Amino acid sequence: MNVLWLCFTVTVTLFSVDAQLNSNCNSNDSMVLKRFMDGMESAIDGWTSNSSNCCDWDGITCDSTGKDNVLIGHLHNSNPSNLVYLDVSLNYLSGNLPDFFHNFPNLTYFAAHSNNLNGGIPLSLLNSRSISSLILRNNSFSGSIELNCSAMVNLVLLDLVDNKFTGSIPNNLPSCPSLKTIDLGGNNLTGQIPESFKGFNSLCYLLLSMCNLNNLSGSLQILQNCPNLTTLVLSQSFDSEEMPSDANLQFKRLKTLMIPNCKLTGMIPVWLNGLTKLQILDLSWNELTGRIPHFLGHLQSLVYLDLSNNYLNGEIPKSLTQLPDLQFHDNPLELSLEFPVFMRRGMNGNVLRYSYGTRFPPTLDLSNNFLTGPIWPEFGNLTNLHVLNLKYNELSGTIPSNLANLTSIETLDLSHNDLTGEIPLSLVRLGMLSKFSVAYNNLTGIIPSGGQFSTFSVSSFEGNPGLCGEFVLSCVKNQESLHARVFEDIEESIISLPVWTGFGIGFLFAVILLLVLPRIRDTQNMDKFE
Numbered sequence: 210m211n212v213l214w215l216c217f218t219v220t221v222t223l224f225s226v227d228a229q230l231n232s233n234c235n236s237n238d239s240m241v242l243k244r245f246m247d248g249m250e251s252a253i254d255g256w257t258s259n260s261s262n263c264c265d266w267d268g269i270t271c272d273s274t275g276k277d278n279v280l281i282g283h284l285h286n287s288n289p290s291n292l293v294y295l296d297v298s299l300n301y302l303s304g305n306l307p308d309f310f311h312n313f314p315n316l317t318y319f320a321a322h323s324n325n326l327n328g329g330i331p332l333s334l335l336n337s338r339s340i341s342s343l344i345l346r347n348n349s350f351s352g353s354i355e356l357n358c359s360a361m362v363n364l365v366l367l368d369l370v371d372n373k374f375t376g377s378i379p380n381n382l383p384s385c386p387s388l389k390t391i392d393l394g395g396n397n398l399t400g401q402i403p404e405s406f407k408g409f410n411s412l413c414y415l416l417l418s419m420c421n422l423n424n425l426s427g428s429l430q431i432l433q434n435c436p437n438l439t440t441l442v443l444s445q446s447f448d449s450e451e452m453p454s455d456a457n458l459q460f461k462r463l464k465t466l467m468i469p470n471c472k473l474t475g476m477i478p479v480w481l482n483g484l485t486k487l488q489i490l491d492l493s494w495n496e497l498t499g500r501i502p503h504f505l506g507h508l509q510s511l512v513y514l515d516l517s518n519n520y521l522n523g524e525i526p527k528s529l530t531q532l533p534d535l536q537f538h539d540n541p542l543e544l545s546l547e548f549p550v551f552m553r554r555g556m557n558g559n560v561l562r563y564s565y566g567t568r569f570p571p572t573l574d575l576s577n578n579f580l581t582g583p584i585w586p587e588f589g590n591l592t593n594l595h596v597l598n599l600k601y602n603e604l605s606g607t608i609p610s611n612l613a614n615l616t617s618i619e620t621l622d623l624s625h626n627d628l629t630g631e632i633p634l635s636l637v638r639l640g641m642l643s644k645f646s647v648a649y650n651n652l653t654g655i656i657p658s659g660g661q662f663s664t665f666s667v668s669s670f671e672g673n674p675g676l677c678g679e680f681v682l683s684c685v686k687n688q689e690s691l692h693a694r695v696f697e698d699i700e701e702s703i704i705s706l707p708v709w710t711g712f713g714i715g716f717l718f719a720v721i722l723l724l725v726l727p728r729i730r731d732t733q734n735m736d737k738f739e
């Protein structure tokens with residue numbers, strides 16, 4: 210995935226580099242680049258200078274030594290028309306791409322993302338023997354996707370995210386012999402995963418978010434026959450279908466499975482049991498019912514579990530507190546996406562985007578379900594956990610003091626449950642904690658102070674009638690807790706607040722009366738005089 214990273218750094222440093230290493234432009238390269246630009250409806254920023262030396266153009270570095278250390282265009286002076294790397298992303302380009310790529314017989318990397326290009330992909334690009342990475346996302350390309358895989362023997366990465374392609378997923382993609390990563394998300398494709406994907410050996414990353422697909426069951430039947438598939442992302446498709454329950458589905462190599470935002474019904478399926486390599490599982494924002502199965506806790510590599518926003522009920526299986534990679538510190542886990550971009554729907558319906566390098570901190574997100582029962586003290590064993598989100602459930606019992614052992618925790622949200630008892634004072638030990646909420650429970654006692662707790666606002670604690678603290682004004686009278694008496698002063702000042710306000714209003718009233726009454730008397734007197 211070095212290519213992807215390269216792409217990113219390139220676009221970031223695009224015009225910040227003074228590209229005048231050495232040498233003059235090879236006249237063949239210069240001519241080809243000029244003609245390429247002439248083929249565009251709009252000029253390419255920084256290529257329009259009057260210098261005939263294309264080595265002076267923005268983002269082009271000429272390298273007579275032939276080393277691969279260049280930015281937009283990579284020109285080996287020793288070879289004619291030997292462009293290997295061309296990135297015209299983020300250049301406000303519009304119109305069609307010129308059908309010109311047969312002039313770049315050595316081009317392996319072509320990126321033109323985040324422009325306003327439209328029309329189809331030029332034939333010479335769809336027949337390029339040399340291209341290995343084709344990155345055209347975030348444009349307005351349209352038509353159906355028709356690669357010539359007999360020609361595109363070196364294609365590894367196909368990124369056509371966020372365009373206006375239509376039709377079905379091309380069924381010839383498995384005959385592109387090197388194709389490893391496919392991301393067609395955000396196009397109005399239809400139908401299902403083609404039957405031909407069975408035995409798509411080179412495929413590792415398949416991302417088809419927001420593609421309007423159907424037949425999840427059939428699609429999984431087909432994809433389980435891709436022996437090297439490690440990442441499968443299918444968000445926002447398969448509208449309201451049932452979660453496939455065929456216990457025989459097998460994805461032995463899958464490390465990432467994301468099928469969120471599909472309104473899927475049914476239960477969390479048993480076949481997940483066999484995904485022994487799974488690290489990331491996201492089934493959020495569906496309509497799944499039933500319990501969270503115990504076996505999820507036995508997935509040896511699982512570090513990111515998002516089952517939020519479903520209709521799951523029952524207790525949280527204790528096995529989730531035994532996930533090995535969440536327990537032990539020695540392997541510092543920080544997954545990041547090895548693939549480009551995909552989308553999912555956020556809390557208020559807006560589309561969230563994950564992009565290159567999005568962090569996947571070790572997470573258990575079970576929020577917005579109907580889970581009951583206690584928060585197990587054993588959760589405290591998950592010293593590698595960064596995010597524990599249990600909000601909007603029906604969890605009861607107390608907050609276990611063992612949670613103070615969650616030394617890596619950054620987000621701890623227990624709000625909107627039926628928790629009782631006190632907030633364990635030991636939680637102030639959690640030095641990484643930056644988001645914390647126990648709002649809307651039935652907690653009592655004193656809000657701990659110090660540590661990270663001095664940074665939390667009242668919204669972290671509100672909706673607990675029995676909770677006292679510096680800024681929570683809703684202390685219940687008859688507070689029996691010993692701690693509560695320590696804070697009697699605070700309580701008193703809170704209680705006396707309305708009294709003082711009452712005094713103030715009374716005083717004002719008196720003044721007004723004193724000012725107004727004589728006049729009333731006066732007018733009465735005047736009346737008398739009349």
Ligand SMILES: *[C@@H]1O[C@H](CO)[C@@H](O)[C@H](O)[C@H]1NC(C)=O
Nearest residue numbers: 252256257258259260261265
């Ligand atoms: C570049 O050439 C154009 C005509 O093609 C001319 O109008 C312009 O002044 C020239 N700019 C420079 C900096 O020489």
Ligand SMILES: *[C@@H]1O[C@H](CO)[C@@H](O)[C@H](O)[C@H]1NC(C)=O
Nearest residue numbers: 235236237286287288289290
């Ligand atoms: C340009 O290309 C032609 C034909 O491939 C070749 O003969 C010529 O040497 C090249 N010119 C340069 C400066 O490399």
Ligand SMILES: *[C@@H]1O[C@H](CO)[C@@H](O)[C@H](O)[C@H]1NC(C)=O
Nearest residue numbers: 285288290291293314315316
């Ligand atoms: C460039 O392409 C030509 C023709 O396909 C080939 O002969 C040459 O070896 C390539 N050069 C490099 C550096 O790949």
Ligand SMILES: *[C@@H]1O[C@H](CO)[C@@H](O)[C@H](O)[C@H]1NC(C)=O
Nearest residue numbers: 299301322323324325347562
């Ligand atoms: C898409 O491209 C536009 C420019 O055409 C850019 O402003 C925007 O940030 C890009 N969006 C993404 C998600 O990359």
Ligand SMILES: *[C@@H]1O[C@H](CO)[C@@H](O)[C@H](O)[C@H]1NC(C)=O
Nearest residue numbers: 332336338357358359360361
């Ligand atoms: C696809 O590529 C092969 C090999 O380069 C070529 O023979 C064939 O004509 C191409 N097909 C189309 C439809 O362009």
Ligand SMILES: *[C@@H]1O[C@H](CO)[C@@H](O)[C@H](O)[C@H]1NC(C)=O
Nearest residue numbers: 375376396397398399400421
């Ligand atoms: C997607 O395509 C289908 C038919 O192919 C069409 O009915 C639908 O309106 C399109 N959706 C969008 C958002 O363009």
Ligand SMILES: *[C@@H]1O[C@H](CO)[C@@H](O)[C@H](O)[C@H]1NC(C)=O
Nearest residue numbers: 387389409410411412436437
């Ligand atoms: C994919 O899997 C097959 C069979 O398991 C294996 O032979 C092959 O090397 C793997 N890699 C690629 C890129 O096909």
Ligand SMILES: *[C@@H]1O[C@H](CO)[C@@H](O)[C@H](O)[C@H]1NC(C)=O
Nearest residue numbers: 401404424426427428430431
């Ligand atoms: C779903 O896909 C499978 C496998 O391709 C196929 O057998 C089945 O008929 C499809 N079902 C529907 C409803 O299209």
Ligand SMILES: *[C@@H]1O[C@H](CO)[C@@H](O)[C@H](O)[C@H]1NC(C)=O
Nearest residue numbers: 531536586587588589590611
């Ligand atoms: C987990 O925590 C419980 C209680 O906090 C403890 O008794 C148990 O030994 C721990 N288990 C492991 C595997 O660390």
Ligand SMILES: *[C@@H]1O[C@H](CO)[C@@H](O)[C@H](O)[C@H]1NC(C)=O
Nearest residue numbers: 589590610611612613614635
């Ligand atoms: C976890 O917390 C409990 C209660 O706060 C404590 O008794 C126990 O020793 C802690 N365990 C570890 C491994 O730190």
Ligand SMILES: *[C@@H]1O[C@H](CO)[C@@H](O)[C@H](O)[C@H]1NC(C)=O
Nearest residue numbers: 627629630650651652653675
């Ligand atoms: C809160 O807990 C008290 C007992 O501690 C109980 O009387 C009360 O009904 C509970 N309130 C809610 C809203 O559950």
